[in-house]
Amino acid sequence: MNVKKITPLYFLITVLSATFLFACSKEPKRIPDTMPDVHGYITNIKRAATNDEAVKAEVAVKALDGVEAQFKDANIKIDEHTLIEDETGKMLTLKNLREGHEVQVWFDGEVMESDPVQAYAKAVRIKY
Template identity: 30%
Template sequence: MKRIGWVIVAVAAGLALAGCATSAPEPPSTEPDIRGVVTSVSDAGDGASFRVVWMNDDAVGAQEDYDAAQVTANAATEILTRAADGSVTDAAVDDIAVGTVVEAWFEGPVAESYPVQATAGAVVILGSYSGELPEPPGLQ
């Protein structure tokens, strides 16, 4: 009978430790709202506000819903980095700089001005862009 008690304790401890394990971060499973190059960054109190502009360049990728956006990342925004091998790791808002190529998923209402203004639920940093920074097509 004592042996069964110890087995139960060992199984319970194993399950408790498994529950504490952290999983690798993952971006949302849907397509992003915008993909593009960060052309400006400013402080937004508890985060940052940055302009993302899409451009037709293989280094940036396909256009998503918007060609330009003013995106706010706050304390609730999940910020990740995707490496060339496809692995994803945690990042910080300070990793977003002018020339960074990002994907952003909007959360909450989107101001339909041009460029759209939205708060990001998630941002994935894809790399950096070394070419000439684009201007939003609608502002040229």
């Protein structure tokens, strides 16, 4: 056999195999293992009027006294990329959020330094 013909074939097989392995091993979304950016109670939920909106809801969170978190209060935006789960790791949806729920929230991207801060939520953990 000609070595020049075999080398490109092995290269192609290697690239396709690596691509397949990386595509199949995509990590599931997980709650970050860092301190939450805000930890408190939901005081208000304003859901988007249509399903076409990038932001599905805006949620106001009031911090708990005596609980350590990055920010005191926050207005968070929840979109289709936000992970929502309970303390056991069960996946939840926006429909599960209620005013009065205790939540831990991790931010994604830039934080608007207003009072309260505003940011997109990367992950929300509901504590029942």
